[in-house]
C-alpha cells in the first residue's frame with residue numbers, strides 16, 4: 001500500500017469527485033477523513049463503507065467550508081493531516097449584472113477561501129510529520145473562462161494562483177502543492193445543470209450533454225471520479241515528489257483547444 005500510514009482529509013467528500021478521491025486514496029492505503037456540512041447518517045455510513053471495503057480507518061467530520069473557523073477546526077479535529085484535498089465546491093450560473101451577491105460570496109468562500117484556511121492549518125502538521133501533499137481540485141475554469149460563471153471562474157483562477165504561491169513557500173520542504181483541473185465530470189454538481197439547459201434551449205438530455213456540456217471537451221466523454229482519484233493518488237506518490245506548483249488537466253483535451 002503506497003500511502004499506508006498517511007491520513008488524508010478531503011473537503012466536500014460525501015458526493016461526487018471528493019467521494020471518488022476518498023475511495024481511491026483509501027484503496028491506496030491512506031486513512032481518510034470525509035467532510036461535508038450535513039452530518040447525516042448517510043455521511044457516517046459512507047465512511048463506514050470505505051473502512052469496511054478497504055481496511056483503512058475512515059471517519060466523517062462535519063464542518064461548513066463557507067466558514068473559516070470550521071475549516072480550521074476540521075484540520076484540528078482530523079489529528080494527522082498528511083494529505084489535504086481541497087475539493088468542496090458549489091456553482092451558480094448567471095450573467096454578472098444578475099449574479100446574486102450572496103451567491104458570489106458563497107462561491108468565493110467555499111471554492112477558494114476554504115482552501116486558504118485548511119492549508120494554513122494543515123501545513124504545520126505536514127512540517128511536523130516531515131511529509132505533505134496538498135491537492136486542490138480546481139477546474140478547466142481555473143485556466144480558461146466561460147460566460148455566466150464569473151464567481152466560479154474567479155474562484156478557480158484564484159485557487160490556481162494560491163497553488164503556485166504555496167508551492168513556492170514550501171519548495172524546499174518535503175511538501176508538494178498542486179491543482180487538478182477537471183473538465184466535465186458527471187457528478188450531482190453537473191447533473192443539476194442539465195434540466196434547466198434542456199428547458200432553456202428545448203433540447204433533449206443527450207443533446208445537452210454532447211452539444212452544451214461537452215461542447216468544449218474534445219473527447220466527448222465525461223472524466224470519471226475514479227480518474228480524478230487516480231490522479232490524486234499519483235500526486236501523492238514518490239514519482240510526483242518533484243511535481244509542485246503546477247496544474248494537471250483531466251479534461252479530455254478542453255484546454256488544448
Ligand code: NAD
Nearest residue numbers: 012013014015016017036064065088089139184185187189
Ligand atoms: P458535488 O456537488 O457532487 O460535490 C460537492 C461537494 O462539496 C459535496 O460533497 C458537498 O457536500 C460539498 N460542499 C458543498 N458546500 C459545502 C460546504 N459549505 N461545506 C462543506 N462541504 C460542502 O460536486 P463535484 O462535481 O463533485 O465537485 C467537487 C469539486 O470539483 C468542486 O470544487 C468543483 O468545482 C470541482 N469540479 C467539478 C467538475 C465537474 O464537472 N463535476 C469539473 C471541474 C471541477
